Amino acid sequence: MVHLPSNVRPINCMRTYSMSRFLSIILFLLVIQPALAVAKPAPSAKEAKRVLIIYSLDQLHPAHILTEQAICKVLRENRNYQVQLYTEYLDMGRFHSTGQAKIMSDFLRRKYAELKIDVVITVYPDALDFLLKNQEHLFPGVPIVASEVTRSYAENLNRSPARRRVTATILGDNAEGVLEAALRARPDTQRVALVAGSSPVDAHSELFLRSALKKCARRLELIDLTKLSMSETLARVSKLPRNTVVLYGSIVMDGAGQSFVPRDALTLVSRTANAPTFGTYDSLLGYGIVGGRLISFERHGKVAAELALRVMSGVSPGDVPFAGDDAYVDIYDWREIKRWQIPESAIPAGSEIRFRQATFWELYRLFIIAAIVIAIVEASLIVTLVINLKRRKQAEKELVESQLRLDLAADSAGAGLWSMDVKTGRIWATDRTLLMFGYAPGDEIDVKKFYAIVHPEDRDRITRTVDTAVRDKKAISDQYRITLPDGSIRWIAVKGNIQVNPLGETVSLLGATMDITERKKMEQDLQEKRIELTHVARVSTMGQLASTLAHELNQPLGAILRNAEAAELFLQDPSPDLDELRAILADIRKDDQRAGVVIDRMRAMIRQRKAERCRLDLNLLVDEVVVLVKSDADKRHVRLAMDVAPSLPPVHGDGVQLQQVLVNLLLNAFDALDENLVDKRLVTVSMQTVGATVEVAVSDNGPGIAKDKFPHFFAPFFTTKSEGLGMGLAISRSIIEEHGGRLWADNNEAGGATFTFSLPVMIGAAA
Amino acid sequence: MNEPIPIVRIVDDDASFLTAVARMLRASGFEVKTFASAAEFLARPELDVPGCVLVDLQMPGLSGMDVQEALAKEGQRLPVIFLTGKGDIPTTVQAMRGGAEDFLTKRAPKEDLLNAVNRAIERDAHERTVHRKLDELRCHFAALTPREHDVLQHIMQGKLNKQIAFDLGIHERTVKLHRTSIKTKLNVHTTADLTKLWMEFLGLDK
Numbered sequence: 013m014v015h016l017p018s019n020v021r022p023i024n025c026m027r028t029y030s031m032s033r034f035l036s037i038i039l040f041l042l043v044i045q046p047a048l049a050v051a052k053p054a055p056s057a058k059e060a061k062r063v064l065i066i067y068s069l070d071q072l073h074p075a076h077i078l079t080e081q082a083i084c085k086v087l088r089e090n091r092n093y094q095v096q097l098y099t100e101y102l103d104m105g106r107f108h109s110t111g112q113a114k115i116m117s118d119f120l121r122r123k124y125a126e127l128k129i130d131v132v133i134t135v136y137p138d139a140l141d142f143l144l145k146n147q148e149h150l151f152p153g154v155p156i157v158a159s160e161v162t163r164s165y166a167e168n169l170n171r172s173p174a175r176r177r178v179t180a181t182i183l184g185d186n187a188e189g190v191l192e193a194a195l196r197a198r199p200d201t202q203r204v205a206l207v208a209g210s211s212p213v214d215a216h217s218e219l220f221l222r223s224a225l226k227k228c229a230r231r232l233e234l235i236d237l238t239k240l241s242m243s244e245t246l247a248r249v250s251k252l253p254r255n256t257v258v259l260y261g262s263i264v265m266d267g268a269g270q271s272f273v274p275r276d277a278l279t280l281v282s283r284t285a286n287a288p289t290f291g292t293y294d295s296l297l298g299y300g301i302v303g304g305r306l307i308s309f310e311r312h313g314k315v316a317a318e319l320a321l322r323v324m325s326g327v328s329p330g331d332v333p334f335a336g337d338d339a340y341v342d343i344y345d346w347r348e349i350k351r352w353q354i355p356e357s358a359i360p361a362g363s364e365i366r367f368r369q370a371t372f373w374e375l376y377r378l379f380i381i382a383a384i385v386i387a388i389v390e391a392s393l394i395v396t397l398v399i400n401l402k403r404r405k406q407a408e409k410e411l412v413e414s415q416l417r418l419d420l421a422a423d424s425a426g427a428g429l430w431s432m433d434v435k436t437g438r439i440w441a442t443d444r445t446l447l448m449f450g451y452a453p454g455d456e457i458d459v460k461k462f463y464a465i466v467h468p469e470d471r472d473r474i475t476r477t478v479d480t481a482v483r484d485k486k487a488i489s490d491q492y493r494i495t496l497p498d499g500s501i502r503w504i505a506v507k508g509n510i511q512v513n514p515l516g517e518t519v520s521l522l523g524a525t526m527d528i529t530e531r532k533k534m535e536q537d538l539q540e541k542r543i544e545l546t547h548v549a550r551v552s553t554m555g556q557l558a559s560t561l562a563h564e565l566n567q568p569l570g571a572i573l574r575n576a577e578a579a580e581l582f583l584q585d586p587s588p589d590l591d592e593l594r595a596i597l598a599d600i601r602k603d604d605q606r607a608g609v610v611i612d613r614m615r616a617m618i619r620q621r622k623a624e625r626c627r628l629d630l631n632l633l634v635d636e637v638v639v640l641v642k643s644d645a646d647k648r649h650v651r652l653a654m655d656v657a658p659s660l661p662p663v664h665g666d667g668v669q670l671q672q673v674l675v676n677l678l679l680n681a682f683d684a685l686d687e688n689l690v691d692k693r694l695v696t697v698s699m700q701t702v703g704a705t706v707e708v709a710v711s712d713n714g715p716g717i718a719k720d721k722f723p724h725f726f727a728p729f730f731t732t733k734s735e736g737l738g739m740g741l742a743i744s745r746s747i748i749e750e751h752g753g754r755l756w757a758d759n760n761e762a763g764g765a766t767f768t769f770s771l772p773v774m775i776g777a778a779a
Numbered sequence: 780m781n782e783p784i785p786i787v788r789i790v791d792d793d794a795s796f797l798t799a800v801a802r803m804l805r806a807s808g809f810e811v812k813t814f815a816s817a818a819e820f821l822a823r824p825e826l827d828v829p830g831c832v833l834v835d836l837q838m839p840g841l842s843g844m845d846v847q848e849a850l851a852k853e854g855q856r857l858p859v860i861f862l863t864g865k866g867d868i869p870t871t872v873q874a875m876r877g878g879a880e881d882f883l884t885k886r887a888p889k890e891d892l893l894n895a896v897n898r899a900i901e902r903d904a905h906e907r908t909v910h911r912k913l914d915e916l917r918c919h920f921a922a923l924t925p926r927e928h929d930v931l932q933h934i935m936q937g938k939l940n941k942q943i944a945f946d947l948g949i950h951e952r953t954v955k956l957h958r959t960s961i962k963t964k965l966n967v968h969t970t971a972d973l974t975k976l977w978m979e980f981l982g983l984d985k
Binding site: 574592 | 799802
């Protein structure tokens with residue numbers, strides 16, 4: 013998982029240049045590196061500050077990308093501080109349970125335990141919420157700049173004691189700028205078609221646009237295209253009456269329940285529409301909106317970074333007023349302007365116009381082609397020479413620069429550089445590398461010495477990796493363990509590349525290594541905790557269910573039995589006491605009802621957790637489960653193999669429940685292998701499409717299912733295990749059947765058993 | 780001697796089950812007394828009356844185990860039969876170790892329940908007889924004088940009157956007199972009977 017900084021790459025391009033020259037430059041740079049290091053502190057008398065940015069959603073969220081670029085730019089270019097940036101993505105759109113928040117907060121607390129953070133910037137209210145909820149453990153007292161919170165959130169914040177350590181930028185709530193832009197572009201507009209989806213986010217955007225439209229209600233007629241299915245939306249926007257403009261809010265989910273990336277949905281709508289489309293955010297520009305006065309995530313990032321700088325200068329966040337009221341930009345998409353033939357006069361002066369390049373090329377294409385042709389015809393030789401010369405100079409310059417950057421980057425990332433001579437096996441390494449491997453700076457090492465410290469379990473693999481790389485001229489990327497002289501074991505990540513001489517022979521292997529022990533440990537801890545949780549949840553639900561059922565039902569059933577027996581005894585009397593018998597029957601009736609109530613209550617309890625159905629990719633689901641049971645498999649020496657069809661259609665279902673089924677089947681399979689020899693334990697998970705269903709099969713090579721046990725296998729409380737409750741398969745089957753699928757078992761021809769479940773393909777998924 | 784009638788005490792918090800099982804046992808000819816909680820039973824266990832206890836293992840507050848422990852602490856050996864809705868193995872083991880007479884699920888066959896109750900009552904009756912007999916023996920032996928005790932010890936070691944006289948430094952005729960007195964007080968005629976009684980007193984007769 014180690015990524016060298018991207019500026020390592022230029023070296024690979026230089027492969028064709030003289031190898032000796034290349035190496036000499038490296039050596040030269042290594043010699044002067046200490047000098048550079050000494051010289052460095054002089055210009056950076058700036059005070060160092062650490063800033064942590066916590067994003068609510070994921071790395072690819074368009075608005076986050078814009079915000080991040082702006083924050084980085086401002087913080088990097090400021091004159092007063094040397095800012096070190098750290099970024100974290102909470103990804104709360106997809107991981108929003110409290111358990112996940114707990115894991116995240118533990119992770120962050122441990123990750124940043126040794127680091128003093130000066131300012132935290134949060135983006136979107138969720139991240140701020142998360143931080144304030146965990147403020148006792150996470151960065152207590154560190155000032156917070158909250159970027160892009162809503163106005164109502166900010167007002168709440170103003171009344172809260174947390175305001176003393178938080179300042180914020182308020183996300184604009186003025187959509188009229190866009191409406192004005194639309195009316196300027198199309199002065200004779202009479203109708204506005206409002207497009208929005210059905211998710212909460214969509215509803216929020218819809219409300220926002222409606223409030224702006226209300227002010228022009230007399231002038232404009234509203235065509236309501238909200239909460240429709242995508243196909244209907246597209247059909248409607250393609251046939252809008254004259255003098256209409258489209259206002260796009262957001263479509264995360266359409267009226268038919270299908271999910272979309274909002275900007276992709278926008279592109280669909282805009283491409284199909286017979287009228288220009290307008291939207292409110294700068295993150296939508298370039299995907300089909302014309303433009304206008306847009307709420308700018310980029311500006312928010314800039315403003316937030318400026319607030320952060322003020323806070324760094326010692327101003328208390330509580331004294332920094334909320335900002336962001338001016339975070340709008342006048343911005344237009346040139347392609348849309350051309351498409352709808354919007355006159356230049358409709359675009360306010362000073363507006364930024366993007367995507368103009370295409371026109372430049374269109375205008376000057378002939379000239380450029382002609383120039384190139386003439387140049388080729390008239391001076392091909394000279395040009396070639398000049399280009400060669402230039403290239404070479406450029407290459408040399410880039411090489412020097414990239415090497416410089418590489419050294420700095422490697423050092424600051426804690427990576428050690430090395431190079432291995434393929435013929436002699438000698439290894440040259442930086443001091444950092446040597447220290448990492450337990451040697452003293454200046455020690456001479458070679459391949460043999462290196463292999464000796466690699467952990468015995470990894471040694472063969474690493475040897476093979478290196479040999480293959482040298483033979484097939486391939487890059488290396490691997491992780492392995494080493495044993496230090498004091499007996500401790502460290503995890504090392506390595507990335508390397510082959511260096512080839514002009515004859516095409518491999519001469520050396522050049523690479524970087526990094527100590528990732530701490531991260532490995534943290535990953536492992538997290539993993540273990542997660543597995544523990546799953547186990548506890550699985551065992552306790554089933555155990556509770558079984559024992560509660562037994563106990564609660566045995567009371568009334570026992571009473572009924574004893575009463576019936578008593579009645580029988582009474583009836584043996586020649587003149588039985590009829591009153592007593594009536595009382596007994598009444599009691600039996602009462603207890604029967606009591607048992608009925610228990611059953612109803614159990615059923616209600618099981619139904620309580622409402623299934624959350626959504627579109628599921630089974631490949632992803634299986635991957636997640638395999639990660640969950642991996643350590644169990646390792647511990648029990650079970651080899652897990654996957655046999656996956658490349659393109660499985662999605663299914664509709666409850667991810668948690670289906671995962672529970674899979675975990676159950678896998679653990680059952682592991683149990684079935686206990687009798688097998690340690691090196692003969694194999695569990696295969698395979699998936700395939702069969703007609704309109706997807707089948708997932710879990711096979712083991714254990715003893716298989718005894719014939720006489722087949723009929724009972726899925727009955728509740730049937731178990732072949734000494735510690736089993738016999739509920740797993742019964743529950744699994746009812747889950748699958750509730751999903752409209754089937755769960756069944758077969759014995760394999762070659763031995764072992766296969767448990768298969770089928771699920772119907774999600775309707776409309778193929779389209 | 781006229782024995783009081785044994786009583787089956789039933790302790791269960793589930794009123795319905797309590798009534799039903801009491802009804803069935805009464806119809807089967809037992810004398811029954813019901814208690815809605817362990818505390819209610821322990822407040823008036825009437826341990827002088829023979830019989831047994833039928834107690835629900837899972838009750839709010841004091842459980843069936845608590846009842847057993849409380850009785851054991853008092854030195855009382857009233858047999859305890861446990862009833863349970865679940866019947867899980869760890870609890871059974873613990874209960875049996877604690878000296879439970881029997882362990883039944885609430886829906887055990889009638890015959891099992893009746894057998895268990897009969898067995899418990901029999902055991903109780905037997906224990907009470909044994910206890911009473913031991914008490915009597917203790918009374919008899921307590922009537923011996925210290926010198927008679929010394930002589931008895933020597934007799935039990937199989938010594939002859941002559942040896943006993945020598946050991947204790949008394950006349951052989953005095954030993955004979957002691958011997959007769961001991962036999963009279965313990966109401967036995969031969970030395971063999973005396974040995975048997977002595978074994979019984981020490982609890983070595985089984």
